Amino acid sequence: MTTEALGAQAGAVSGDARLLEVEDLHVEFHTHDGIAKAINGVDLHLDEGETLALLGESGSGKSVTAQAIMGILDMPPAKVPKGQIRYRGKDLLTMPVEQRRQVRGPEISIIFQDALSSLNPVFPVGWQIAEMFRVHRGMNRRDALDAAVGLMQRVQIPAARERVRAFPHQFSGGMRQRIMIAMAIALDPAVLIADEPTTALDVTVQAQIMSLLKELQEERGMGLLLITHDLGVVADVADRIAVMYAGQLVETADVHELYRAPAHPYTKGLIASIPRMDMKGKELYAIKGLPPSLLRLPHGCPFHPRCAWAQDVCRSDHPDLREIVPGRRSRCHFAEEVIDD
Amino acid sequence: MTSNVSETAHALEAGPEGGDTDAVRTLKGDAWRELRRRPLFWLSAVIIAVLVVMAVFPGLFTNTDPREAFLGRTRESPNSDAWFGRDVQGYDLYARVIYGARASILVGVLASVGTALVGSLLGLVAGYTGGWIDALLSRIAEVFFAIPLLLGAIIALTVMRERVSGYFMIVGMVVAILVVFGWPSIFRLMRASVLQVKPNDYVQAARALGASPLRITMNHILPNALGPVIVVSTINLGVFIAVEAALSFLGIGLQPPTVSWGVMISDARTAIRSSPHVLLFPAGMLSVAVLGFIMLGDSVRDAFDPKSR
Amino acid sequence: MGKYTIRRLLQMIPVIIGATFLLYAMVFAMPGDPTAGMCGQRDCSPVFKAAFNERYNLNDPLPVQYAKYLAGAVQGDLGETRSGVQVIDELGERYGTTLKLGVIALVFEALIGIGAGVLAGLRKGGFMDSLVLVSTLVVISVPIFVIGYVAQIYLGVRLGWFPVTVSFDAGWGELILPGMVLASTSVAYLARLMRSNMAENLRSDYVRTARAKGLSSGRVVGVHTLRNSMIPVVTFLGYDFGALLGGAIITEGIFNIRGVGGYIFDGIHEQDNMAVVGAVTVLVVIYLLANLVVDLLYGVLDPRISHD
Numbered sequence: 001m002t003t004e005a006l007g008a009q010a011g012a013v014s015g016d017a018r019l020l021e022v023e024d025l026h027v028e029f030h031t032h033d034g035i036a037k038a039i040n041g042v043d044l045h046l047d048e049g050e051t052l053a054l055l056g057e058s059g060s061g062k063s064v065t066a067q068a069i070m071g072i073l074d075m076p077p078a079k080v081p082k083g084q085i086r087y088r089g090k091d092l093l094t095m096p097v098e099q100r101r102q103v104r105g106p107e108i109s110i111i112f113q114d115a116l117s118s119l120n121p122v123f124p125v126g127w128q129i130a131e132m133f134r135v136h137r138g139m140n141r142r143d144a145l146d147a148a149v150g151l152m153q154r155v156q157i158p159a160a161r162e163r164v165r166a167f168p169h170q171f172s173g174g175m176r177q178r179i180m181i182a183m184a185i186a187l188d189p190a191v192l193i194a195d196e197p198t199t200a201l202d203v204t205v206q207a208q209i210m211s212l213l214k215e216l217q218e219e220r221g222m223g224l225l226l227i228t229h230d231l232g233v234v235a236d237v238a239d240r241i242a243v244m245y246a247g248q249l250v251e252t253a254d255v256h257e258l259y260r261a262p263a264h265p266y267t268k269g270l271i272a273s274i275p276r277m278d279m280k281g282k283e284l285y286a287i288k289g290l291p292p293s294l295l296r297l298p299h300g301c302p303f304h305p306r307c308a309w310a311q312d313v314c315r316s317d318h319p320d321l322r323e324i325v326p327g328r329r330s331r332c333h334f335a336e337e338v339i340d341d
Numbered sequence: 342m343t344s345n346v347s348e349t350a351h352a353l354e355a356g357p358e359g360g361d362t363d364a365v366r367t368l369k370g371d372a373w374r375e376l377r378r379r380p381l382f383w384l385s386a387v388i389i390a391v392l393v394v395m396a397v398f399p400g401l402f403t404n405t406d407p408r409e410a411f412l413g414r415t416r417e418s419p420n421s422d423a424w425f426g427r428d429v430q431g432y433d434l435y436a437r438v439i440y441g442a443r444a445s446i447l448v449g450v451l452a453s454v455g456t457a458l459v460g461s462l463l464g465l466v467a468g469y470t471g472g473w474i475d476a477l478l479s480r481i482a483e484v485f486f487a488i489p490l491l492l493g494a495i496i497a498l499t500v501m502r503e504r505v506s507g508y509f510m511i512v513g514m515v516v517a518i519l520v521v522f523g524w525p526s527i528f529r530l531m532r533a534s535v536l537q538v539k540p541n542d543y544v545q546a547a548r549a550l551g552a553s554p555l556r557i558t559m560n561h562i563l564p565n566a567l568g569p570v571i572v573v574s575t576i577n578l579g580v581f582i583a584v585e586a587a588l589s590f591l592g593i594g595l596q597p598p599t600v601s602w603g604v605m606i607s608d609a610r611t612a613i614r615s616s617p618h619v620l621l622f623p624a625g626m627l628s629v630a631v632l633g634f635i636m637l638g639d640s641v642r643d644a645f646d647p648k649s650r
Numbered sequence: 651m652g653k654y655t656i657r658r659l660l661q662m663i664p665v666i667i668g669a670t671f672l673l674y675a676m677v678f679a680m681p682g683d684p685t686a687g688m689c690g691q692r693d694c695s696p697v698f699k700a701a702f703n704e705r706y707n708l709n710d711p712l713p714v715q716y717a718k719y720l721a722g723a724v725q726g727d728l729g730e731t732r733s734g735v736q737v738i739d740e741l742g743e744r745y746g747t748t749l750k751l752g753v754i755a756l757v758f759e760a761l762i763g764i765g766a767g768v769l770a771g772l773r774k775g776g777f778m779d780s781l782v783l784v785s786t787l788v789v790i791s792v793p794i795f796v797i798g799y800v801a802q803i804y805l806g807v808r809l810g811w812f813p814v815t816v817s818f819d820a821g822w823g824e825l826i827l828p829g830m831v832l833a834s835t836s837v838a839y840l841a842r843l844m845r846s847n848m849a850e851n852l853r854s855d856y857v858r859t860a861r862a863k864g865l866s867s868g869r870v871v872g873v874h875t876l877r878n879s880m881i882p883v884v885t886f887l888g889y890d891f892g893a894l895l896g897g898a899i900i901t902e903g904i905f906n907i908r909g910v911g912g913y914i915f916d917g918i919h920e921q922d923n924m925a926v927v928g929a930v931t932v933l934v935v936i937y938l939l940a941n942l943v944v945d946l947l948y949g950v951l952d953p954r955i956s957h958d
Contacts, residue, residue, distance in 0.1 A: 492896050
């Protein structure tokens with residue numbers, strides 16, 4: 001089914017369906033030691049041309065969210081007991097496998113953190129990019145390879161025509177990431193998910209890759225879901241930020257608002273942890289404690305053991321994600337106090 | 342590793358909240374726990390324990406003299422008097438199988454320990470020293486490694502068998518041959534482990550602090566390198582028992598009147614069509630022994646390998 | 651690619667020389683009388699010993715001995731059997747049969763070993779997986795000569811599915827059962843290797859990417875995973891070839907096959923040392939050459955090695 005047909009069908013269902021909408025998503029992992037609740041009720045939405053940053057530490061569930069949207073979680077041990085993931089109005093989770101496969105790749109694609117291990121080491125890079133065209137568009141080998149060269153040039157890989165037959169290990173880290181990007185945008189997807197795209201790269205290369213992503217997004221009107229733990233990367237690129245902790249959203253806001261006045265203690269802590277030039281000579285701040293075990297989430301607010309504002313109510317009542325100011329939501333009993341602090 | 346699983350695993354470990362049941366989790370402690378959980382481990386441990394007892398105290402299992410032949414009752418089927426029946430020369434098969442354990446297991450154990458010692462020592466030296474010593478040892482190992490075990494043993498034993506006699510000499514010769522062709526694999530393993538551990542910071546730190554090479558080896562390198570060596574040596578035990586049997590079967594390993602399973606199988610060749618039990622009992626015993634050691638080695642390896650959980 | 655090939659070739663030459671020298675030393679440089687056992691129960695006469703020493707250059711220093719031996723061997727002089735026949739001639743008569751046996755064994759290895767391994771690896775923990783694990787464990791533990799006899803008795807004699815002995819000039823059909831027996835242990839190891847490779851590769855990041863690209867399961871497994879899983883298999887096949895050669899001696903002995911293995915088997919029993927030594931040396935050299943081929947093949951399959 002082509003993009004247009006799928007879009008038309010979706011349009012027929014609900015004319016103003018958002019590009020991507022995640023509703024009350026729950027994901028569990030069934031392990032030897034128990035059930036790990038990786039995602040506990042997450043709501044997200046993404047529109048065309050918009051960049052949403054999903055921020056969180058390791059184990060917060062952000063990568064699992066991305067993989068759930070893509071549909072590449074191993075279904076045991078993972079399980080989705082509740083929730084919907086709607087692409088242009090159609091729920092991906094209940095879609096038949098074949099249809100899902102045609103959305104994954106051509107419509108929604110993803111780039112991963114470690115390009116070296118994420119690319120197949122035994123096939124040339126051009127072959128891997130061209131595979132998208134061969135498999136999904138039925139192109140022949142030569143045309144597909146030509147298209148691959150074009151993409152490699154677009155992502156600024158020098159001497160693309162010669163290097164199209166080279167293997168992943170023969171490229172530098174930054175170049176490999178560009179190859180991943182080329183592969184991901186090959187079929188003009190409407191949604192691009194970038195899972196920690198720059199974490200493994202040098203700072204200068206990071207900047208190049210982020211600006212490339214931004215360029216491509218503007219050029220193609222893609223919705224970009226940027227997943228990261230790095231607040232520095234987010235500021236330039238994102239329109240909105242959603243902060244995740246222990247499998248839940250704890251704050252969502254416009255990017256400038258969030259930096260100016262965070263509404264959740266965790267976000268506040270993250271921002272305070274960024275080393276700054278004007279703090280020279282002073283001790284670095286770190287949020288004390290560790291994230292909770294997903295097997296045994298604490299009662300009440302999941303962040304309360306580490307929170308400077310914690311009161312009794314925090315230990316007993318699990319706060320809802322509520323709108324404290326139009327356009328801003330926070331999962332904290334004392335969000336208003338935190339904002340003003 | 343796919344990130345969702347590893348991320349989750351990380352999240353499982355972290356976190357004081359909700360209780361941390363295991364205070365200290367060491368790799369060895371983890372491995373032992375994994376090992377205890379596996380039924381195959383217990384099964385193989387039982388098999389090996391029984392075999393070892395059989396080898397050391399055969400009298401516990403049978404009162405019959407394995408060298409007592411009843412020429413009038415050759416090839417007898419299993420009966421109440423001789424539980425496994427009798428072989429071609431009228432010996433009690435059950436008794437012979439029990440007594441045969443000693444030779445087979447002795448050869449296996451000695452060969453396995455021998456290859457482990459020689460291979461580990463040379464591998465340690467090569468890996469730690471580096472330079473021309475390493476190059477020389479590695480080339481030598483390569484040459485020995487290039488000759489397949491069975492083929493090398495056949496040549497060596499064929500040539501030597503006329504020149505050597507006596508129980509201990511023959512056993513020693515077989516063990517020596519197995520060690521000569523078996524040490525390179527352990528050598529490589531140990532050398533690779535040493536090379537992996539040596540550049541680590543904690544080893545450099547120890548050297549900077551003035552620790553002697555011996556101390557560094559014992560405290561830092563050996564514990565990490567020992568794991569794979571133990572696994573492979575255990576599996577090798579099974580392999581060596583099987584190879585000894587094959588050599589005996591060909592007629593160049595242990596010889597009569599030594600009782601070993603391989604010798605028994607070799608003797609049974611003429612009787613297989615009419616009385617297969619003469620072959621099957623020692624063969625079965627042999628298979629069980631090899632199985633036991635391989636299962637043990639497999640279980641230990643799986644327990645140490647975090648990926649296979 | 652060429653650089654890699656040349657490097658491997660250069661590395662192989664000293665190994666071949668070293669290995670043949672080692673074998674030679676084992677045969678001719680060991681303590682004791684080299685003519686022991688050649689003249690029946692008694693020691694050989696001094697005349698015999700002198701002639702023997704002359705024939706095989708045993709009076710020269712060891713390196714010279716070896717060099718002369720090597721020179722002779724390359725030209726086909728592998729010594730004579732007890733009855734004075736050239737070993738090389740006897741081998742020449744027999745290698746064809748062993749070759750056929752080997753081909754049958756390799757085909758079985760490839761089909762069953764790889765097939766079962768892939769199926770087991772695809773569903774780790776499933777029924778097929780457990781079946782493969784258990785059956786391979788059993789096959790590995792039971793020695794090849796036992797498998798050979800059992801197969802001969804039950805499949806040959808009792809059930810009559812296969813011919814029991816093999817005729818003088820064996821045809822392909824007669825060699826099927828011995829071929830399966832020869833392949834048995836290797837099939838088991840190969841299946842286990844494939845299984846663990848497949849299982850490991852299916853969890854890798856690049857397979858995750860392949861799925862994320864919307865490729866079908868068939869393609870993800872059949873193209874992306876399989877190609878990577880085959881690389882260690884090639885190395886294994888090279889190493890296993892040695893076991894196959896040893897196994898051929900036993901298998902041909904059991905089934906009375908008139909091949910190189912059977913020749914060695916008989917030679918051992920008749921205590922014809924020169925025959926055994928000559929034939930086994932040839933096998934070792936073949937094994938080394940096969941490993942060289944495998945090494946080169948490995949370079950072709952794994953671009954990380956050849957495209958440096």
